[in-house]
Amino acid sequence: MLVVVAALFFAYVSWSYSNTLARVATAEKAVALTYDDGPNPPHTQALLELLEERGARATFFLKGRNVEAFPELAAQVAAAGHEVANHSYHHHAMGSLRKAGMVAELQRTNALIVDATGVEPVLFRPPFGVQGAGLKRALEELGMLSVLADASGADWEVTDPREVADRVLADVGPGSIVLLHDGHGDVDEPREQAGRAHSVAASALIIDELRSRGYRFVTVSELLDLAGG
Ligand SMILES: [Zn+2]
Structure with missing residues (x-):
């Protein structure tokens, strides 16, 4: 009986994660840089300047609460050609919510992003x-896709830019999705977010190194279009 319950539980968990994306299967030297928890001035601004300088595009998973506080900065992210995506309104672990609560978090944030961008x-x-x-x-109800990552800088605990970059570079490959942060998910007040200068500095190191290896930088949606290529 216990074996059956365990097997059913495993099957359910596998099913729950079955259309989650962490890396795109492609031979092309393309990666998607992703930034979570913003917009968070001035670090999002600094990042936008860096990405423009380097001619790289990225995907920003925006926190609804921050979009509400800084709609103009969210608009700048989209206007610069980056992909804007959803990272919930409150930044609660989805496991603590029922489906209706998840839908509400996602819809509220999508509405704020649509208004701003x-x-x-x-x-x-x-x-x-x-x-x-x-x-x-x-997500199926809303026609959306869950995106994780396969190369993380662990920049929520590592503050040395070189170390953040080295962690990403150790795991990155064709089709990788890179996880970095321009804000702080666990800080509720959008105007009380701490520094992310090390994440911006690490991004410069990552972009320069990967470019010298022949990589280009695309949005997550563009990376999906390369699947199987
Ligand atoms: Zn987050």
Whole structure:
């Protein structure tokens, strides 16, 4: 009996995660840089300047609460050609919510992003990478896709830019999705967010190194279009 229950539980968890994306299967030297928890001035601004200087595009998983506080900065992110995506409104672990609560978090954030940028997000990154039962159905209802990452700088605990970059560079390959942060998910007040200068500095190191290896930088949606190529 216990074996059956365990097998069913395993099957359910596998199913819950079955259309989650962490890396795109492609031979092309393309990667998607992703930034979570913003917009967070002045670090998002600094990042936009760096990305423009380097001619790289990225995907920003925006926190609804921050979009509400800084709609003009969210608009700048989209206007610069980056992909804007959804990272929930409150940044709660989705596992703590029922499906209706998840849908509410996603819809509220999508509405704020549409108001600020005119763009309706199709990608969602679950806070803390925690999906929770019901998320797959919530995303299906909204026609959205959950995006994790396969190369992380661990920039929430590592503050040396070289070390953040080295962690990413150790794991990155064709089709990789790189996880970095321009804000702080666990800080509720959008105007009390701490520094992310090390993440911006690490981004410069990552872009320069990967470019010398022949990589180009695309949005997550563009990376999806390369699947199988
Ligand atoms: Zn986050």
